[in-house]
Amino acid sequence: MNHKVISLLLLMLLPGIALALTSDREQSIQIEADSMVVDEGTGVSIYQGRVSYVQGTVKMTADKVTIYSVGGEFQHFSAEGERVRYQQMLDDDKGELKAKARLIDYHAAQGHIVLKGNAHMTRGEDEFSGNHIEYDADKDIVNARKAENGGERVQVVIQPREKRKAE
Helix, strand or coil, rough: CCHHHHHHHHHHHCCCCCCHHHHHHCCCEEEECCEEECCCCEEEEEEEEEEEEECEEEEEEEEEEEEEEEEEEEEEEEEEEEEEEEEEEEECCCCCCEEEEEEEECCCCCEEEEEEEEEEEEEECCEEEEEEEEEEECCCCEEEECCCCCCCCCECCCCCCHHHHHH
């Protein structure tokens, strides 16, 4: 198959990222990379070299992105690199989610994103930093912890609720 057909097939397999605005899921997906390998038999697609992923308000950059699908349905992705960046607008005027880490794993069915290695996340105006951050979008729960070797501690900045209501 030529690359255009493979890219089109892959775009049809990905319904979008469930954490994003509902309208983002209806947008086309644009992926750029230096190279790609799509294995329809295993459902694994690997993009390498300055990878850029855009779908509506969702934007992600990484050195390498691996996308896993089962039966043509998106399951999860893993993005890795020196500094992986991810951002999106959230539903219900909750602002924007921005994340940076060395590894970002996103699991669609659970609405769950995991950041590992020098992780930093902002959700609206609140900020979270640590070696490992997990965000459950469905339950709106953030779980952060320091490195297993006892490295940096978790840092959190939470804005006053009154400030949010006034805006």
